[in-house]
Amino acid sequence: MKYLVLIPDGLADWKCQELGNRTPLEYASPENMNYLAKESICGIAKTIPDGFEPGSDIANLTILGIDPRKHYTGRGPIEALSMGVPGKIFFRCNLVFVEKGIMIDYSGNRIGDTEAKEAFRILESEKPFEFVHFHHGVTFRGILSFSKNLGKIPATHAPHDIMGQRIEEYLPERNELGEILIRLMEWSEEILQRIGSRANMIWPWSGGKRPEFPDFRKKYGLSASMISEVDLMRGIGKGLGMNTVEVEGMTAYIDTNYRGIARAVLKELRKRDFVLLHTEGIDEVGHEGDAVKKVEAILMYDEKILGYLLDRIDLDETKILLIPDHPTPVRLRTHTSEPVPFAIKNDRKDDVKKFSESECKKGKLGLIDGLNLMKILLGR
Numbered sequence: 001m002k003y004l005v006l007i008p009d010g011l012a013d014w015k016c017q018e019l020g021n022r023t024p025l026e027y028a029s030p031e032n033m034n035y036l037a038k039e040s041i042c043g044i045a046k047t048i049p050d051g052f053e054p055g056s057d058i059a060n061l062t063i064l065g066i067d068p069r070k071h072y073t074g075r076g077p078i079e080a081l082s083m084g085v086p087g088k089i090f091f092r093c094n095l096v097f098v099e100k101g102i103m104i105d106y107s108g109n110r111i112g113d114t115e116a117k118e119a120f121r122i123l124e125s126e127k128p129f130e131f132v133h134f135h136h137g138v139t140f141r142g143i144l145s146f147s148k149n150l151g152k153i154p155a156t157h158a159p160h161d162i163m164g165q166r167i168e169e170y171l172p173e174r175n176e177l178g179e180i181l182i183r184l185m186e187w188s189e190e191i192l193q194r195i196g197s198r199a200n201m202i203w204p205w206s207g208g209k210r211p212e213f214p215d216f217r218k219k220y221g222l223s224a225s226m227i228s229e230v231d232l233m234r235g236i237g238k239g240l241g242m243n244t245v246e247v248e249g250m251t252a253y254i255d256t257n258y259r260g261i262a263r264a265v266l267k268e269l270r271k272r273d274f275v276l277l278h279t280e281g282i283d284e285v286g287h288e289g290d291a292v293k294k295v296e297a298i299l300m301y302d303e304k305i306l307g308y309l310l311d312r313i314d315l316d317e318t319k320i321l322l323i324p325d326h327p328t329p330v331r332l333r334t335h336t337s338e339p340v341p342f343a344i345k346n347d348r349k350d351d352v353k354k355f356s357e358s359e360c361k362k363g364k365l366g367l368i369d370g371l372n373l374m375k376i377l378l379g380r
């Protein structure tokens with residue numbers, strides 16, 4: 001038996017006035033998702049445990065049966081895993097642009113990749129503490145790692161959440177490590193100004209210790225691949241010991257290489273027992289706040305990914321779970337924590353005939369804890 005988990009990021013939504021008081025999913029009524037729901041047992045699942053931010057990292061860990069309450073240490077550590085950064089403590093580290101004490105741009109005045117790489121190189125070569133390390137990722141993104149433990153992890157704020165606000169009120173919590181972060185931030189202002197960078201400060205956030213994830217194969221006895229368009233997901237995949245796959249032409253948007261991605265899924269399914277596909281496009285248009293575009297994005301996914309796969313997979317030999325990780329309501333343009341609709345195609349069926357928020361809710365499984373999805377999929 002093979003197992004396929006399809007996660008269109010941010011697919012679930014609220015009812016939209018501009019769509020006749022229907023959700024984008026209800027309005028789109030995608031043929032292949034509906035077919036899958038008809039052949040499946042359905043329900044809605046809580047993927048964000050109480051007290052957690054509705055992020056893809058938390059939701060996807062839950063879907064994979066890994067309890068974030070036990071295993072999640074922050075976004076910085078997961079991105080560090082994905083980049084293969086060594087160390088004991090990790091923070092996401094943005095290059096930002098601050099003017100008169102106000103956070104103007106979390107992406108460093110739109111600093112380019114080459115300039116950001118050079119800025120990180122100089123920060124690393126002139127750093128005031130030998131136990132800190134700067135690692136560049138993509139454009140304004142990087143990781144600040146510590147090669148030794150320094151007490152409690154300070155609370156921090158994501159720079160995109162404090163745009164237009166006074167940074168003074170959002171500096172790291174002032175414990176031992178927090179004081180070091182603040183010193184590094186002040187020091188970075190001098191360095192970045194001296195080299196004439198478009199960005200003028202570093203902003204460390206979402207710090208934590210290296211997470212201890214269980215090994216997926218040991219936990220479930222299955223060889224596994226993850227195909228994803230983003231580092232955050234690949235970090236989770238690597239942390240769980242899964243094979244992680246990138247596909248040429250992936251854009252993490254609706255213009256992504258659908259055909260290449262769908263082919264990669266088929267290829268991985270031939271080689272391994274379990275394949276997870278996580279795609280970004282639908283979530284991105286949710287952030288743009290455009291309901292009509294979200295409907296189009298859903299229909300594209302339905303045809304180019306799901307339809308393509310359903311035509312080519314041996315459905316008797318493959319169990320499938322279709323589930324968004326979290327809602328991204330176009331009205332809010334950000335993520336929410338409500339339970340998401342899901343369909344599991346194994347040996348059981350219910351009366352649900354359409355894949356949507358309201359229909360799946362009537363499914364036989366009702367509301368479940370997302371941590372139980374894997375057990376149901378695997379029939380254990």
Ligand SMILES: [Zn+2]
Nearest residue numbers: 010283328335
């Ligand atoms: Zn998102």
